[in-house]
Amino acid sequence: MLVFIVSGGEKEAGSFAELLAEYSDENDKPYVIGVDAGALWLVRHQFPCDLAVGDFDTIGEAGVALLEAQGIPLLRAEAEKAETDTEMALDWALLNGARSIVIEGGIGSRFDHSLSNVSLIYRCLRHGVPCVLQNPWNRVRLIGPGKTRLKTRWPYVSLIPFSEVVRGITLDGFYYPLREEDLSWGYGRGVSNEPLRSDVSITVQSGYLLVIESRDPKSRDPEHGDPVHQDP
Amino acid sequence: MLVFIVSGGEKEAGSFAELLAEYSDENDKPYVIGVDAGALWLVRHQFPCDLAVGDFDTIGEAGVALLEAQGIPLLRAEAEKAETDTEMALDWALLNGARSIVIEGGIGSRFDHSLSNVSLIYRCLRHGVPCVLQNPWNRVRLIGPGKTRLKTRWPYVSLIPFSEVVRGITLDGFYYPLREEDLSWGYGRGVSNEPLRSDVSITVQSGYLLVIESRDPKSRDPEHGDPVHQDP
Known part of the structure; x- marks a missing residue:
């Protein structure tokens, strides 16, 4: 169900x-x-x-x-x-x-x-x-160790460590590559990655990783809020 | 500075x-x-x-x-x-x-x-x-082990574990009391506590705890969004 x-x-x-x-x-x-x-x-x-x-x-x-x-x-x-x-x-x-x-x-x-x-x-x-x-404007998932396939139509996919250190992250199908690298609390390195196609994958060796598909609100005034992009 | x-x-x-x-x-x-x-x-x-x-x-x-x-x-x-x-x-x-x-x-x-x-x-x-x-509508801090004194004028103070388990939490000056209790990922027990006075304290034995002072947006349509309360 x-x-x-x-x-x-x-x-x-x-x-x-x-x-x-x-x-x-x-x-x-x-x-x-x-x-x-x-x-x-x-x-x-x-x-x-x-x-x-x-x-x-x-x-x-x-x-x-x-x-x-x-x-x-x-x-x-x-x-x-x-x-x-x-x-x-x-x-x-x-x-x-x-x-x-x-x-x-x-x-x-x-x-x-x-x-x-x-x-x-x-x-x-x-x-x-x-x-x-x-x-x-946002779709949030949490993934653990293993390979996760993701179908996405969103312009940004951000990776944010839920565990203090998430080890051995490898990305497939993203503009900014990661290959067996770690992400830790305190650093924004995984934010605003961009999927190159609708079918991508994220592999994690250990730890929990938040995967956030996001887009900027189109009607938002750029002076007041977030940047305005076109949702491809 | x-x-x-x-x-x-x-x-x-x-x-x-x-x-x-x-x-x-x-x-x-x-x-x-x-x-x-x-x-x-x-x-x-x-x-x-x-x-x-x-x-x-x-x-x-x-x-x-x-x-x-x-x-x-x-x-x-x-x-x-x-x-x-x-x-x-x-x-x-x-x-x-x-x-x-x-x-x-x-x-x-x-x-x-x-x-x-x-x-x-x-x-x-x-x-x-x-x-x-x-x-x-929100003011977010992160506290570690020890006693933290907080001056607040916000209607809600929520406690959300940043570490997987935050141990031995004791509150002073809150409507919903905690006495050497734990908060863990996966449960919303610390959300929407209410300070009884402007000067409260939070004691933590181990782990990192997010402390979020918050209020509901006054102009928000209650059907569409969050509950509407008066900010005391």
Whole structure:
């Protein structure tokens, strides 16, 4: 079962529709969990929502009533709980046989939540369940030792060490080559590499490596924010 | 010497002006480095800019000419370099005697850049130079073993393990208490704690812990993004 977890961070209806279609085609129909405001977002954009999870402090009782009126099952938590709402959804997915997880809207303005979601990817990896964390400008994976093949259409692929030292990294199909080299905390050497084709690979000898496909927001004012590039 | 590194990510002129005034008062005048588009942002908002650093691919030759016309010294790099522009500025700061560093606009839409900047904080910590990474909604620090006192006016303080396991964490002055407990990768337990007063402390026995002061963007539509709270 492929599980989409739709959280409260940044997302775009258009790209989510594409993603849903892409995965619905390859696999069976994905199971979609809306997290607090994410559930309302799904309903308002007429996407399926198979389960709504969270303390619902963001959408309040009016939002909860709206979800119930749609017949969406609710998994409701106390506001004062040890885990985040997204983590609750992830727990549910792992306990109910998810074989692959996409956290849509898992990156947003609250950097602590975004970082906590990166940490959740690690839990999935330890459970042997591939997990992708994304928003419209970034798609984050975590890889361990071995060779990982990646199909990508994004202009940048950044490699950031999750472990203190990631050893023996070899890249195939990237503009900036690496051959059995190490990346460590404290240095930005792996940032903004560029895939030369849609099918690339990354081999790691030891350690955990974050692989981030990214693009610059097109509408961003270059004086105010990130550089503006064209997404090839 | 306190060094401000102003990068291309999210920032607000008002809060930067306050920050500059706050630090200029406590210490001597800070040294301000503009990174690529960050330098132009400083000039356009009539802030001081003592040095401009980067490959300047974002602001282009017109932007560079504008900086030169203002008499700002430039440290210019090749576009194809191993380090990021912000890292270049940090290298300069560490080599030139910075005793404290603030990276303003170090968090933005490009999540790979934001994460790479988190990694730079680790380098500063290893050099014994305190470093803060921030944008208008988040302020990120990294702490190691020992007791860290923190003055904060932010509604949330999240604790996220940077090391795989951070052992023996004890909090003083927080709503959700911790007493000689561990936080590990994969779990969100330390997220969205709330300081009970402006003066709190965090004690760590071993490992590195990210401390993130954060607030929700006030103007954010709760259906679209993060929850909306009032900043107390």
